[in-house]
Amino acid sequence: MDLRQFKAFVAIARQQSFTRAAEQLHIAQPAVSMAIRKLEEELELTLFNRKDKRISLTAEGEVFLRHAERILDNFGAAQTEMAELRGLSRGEVRIGIPPMMSSYYFPRVIREFRERYPELQLSVNGEGAGRIQRLIARGEIDMGVIAGGNVPEGLKSRRFLREEIVACVPAGHPLAAGGSISLEVFLGQPLILFKEGYFMRELIDATARERRLTPQVVFETNLFSLVRSLIKEGLGVSTFLRMVVSEDPDLVALSFDPPLHLDLLIAWKAEGYLSRANRAFVDFLMERVGEV
Structure with missing residues (x-):
């Protein structure tokens, strides 16, 4: 062989x-x-x-x-x-990042990393957290961003961000003036959800099961920009990380009561070899966390 x-x-x-x-x-x-x-x-x-x-x-x-x-x-x-x-200076970081994070958190991270390590190449794969875990396990990417909670067996991880999860409604919606919303009220609304395998969808499904409620799903997609547009069109409501909608005048972010937060982790294969380039990226990411 x-x-x-x-x-x-x-x-x-x-x-x-x-x-x-x-x-x-x-x-x-x-x-x-x-x-x-x-x-x-x-x-x-x-x-x-x-x-x-x-x-x-x-x-x-x-x-x-x-x-x-x-x-x-x-x-x-x-x-x-x-x-x-052998002292080769070049290397590649292959990382999986969910689409929402790749648009609203990582562009600056990637730019600053490239400024510090111009000789290193970055390859970004945009997938949901569930698929990212499978890609790491199969060796198709070196590391990836996953949601906190129970880290799958076989992965090592470090937390780099905690962000509030908010309900997102269009400006002028009857719930917009409330400032906050209960999970029960939210689950009774027409919902625009990400497809299975994305951490936002997993959160909604788990919450609904705990309360023995059936979410009123009117649309599913893995395109977060489409979710934003459909909310503005009045098709339904959804969840986002606060950073994604905080500066959009056409959308209102409502805190959940009680508040919900999401821990985001950078993860890699526990038994795999983490190259010098990948270690540099992890160290850089954690250094930025210390600066926030």
Whole structure:
């Protein structure tokens, strides 16, 4: 077995397609098929179900995937660490940031980080907190911003921000003059919610379950700018971090009674190698927290 076989196997498992895997790896599809055929022959196992042009992992393939991902992670970590021992100055930070945070908190962070470390490259993946956790676990990103609470097993994290969660209504809404709103009243309103996997949606769903209430969801999206626009159009109300709506004259931010806050964490794989570039980003982020 060699690394090319491992890479081909993992790419097919993730893409569920030999064609898309070949495109991702920038090699011809016959080469991908041959790599998998040789791998299965060496293991004397069938790793993929091939039926009606659909690809899925066999039970044996599921087991092998865990080992293959770990091997590729370790190889990548070894390459990075050896490069650092050679004194190479360049590096890359691959980070996942939920869309709301990438627009209203991290632009300044990224600019100031680049000013301090111009030789380092940043690659930002905009996803919900749930998917960010999966991308970290799979080694597709190095670290990511997740919501506080129960940190998933296998991740290390540090808190860098605590922000108030507010209900957001259009200016002129009957609730706008109240200054605050109870969760029960909020859940009885027509709601515009983020899709599952985003921390705001998880909060609403968990709150509703605790109170045995059914949220009146009228629209779902993962585009926070669309949520803002639909609130202004009077379609419904939603939740935001206060920083997102504090300076918008067309929206009114209402504190919950009792108040709600969200802890935001920077997280990375506990058993993975955190490169010098990634350590620099974490240290820089925590340094900024101390300055606030």
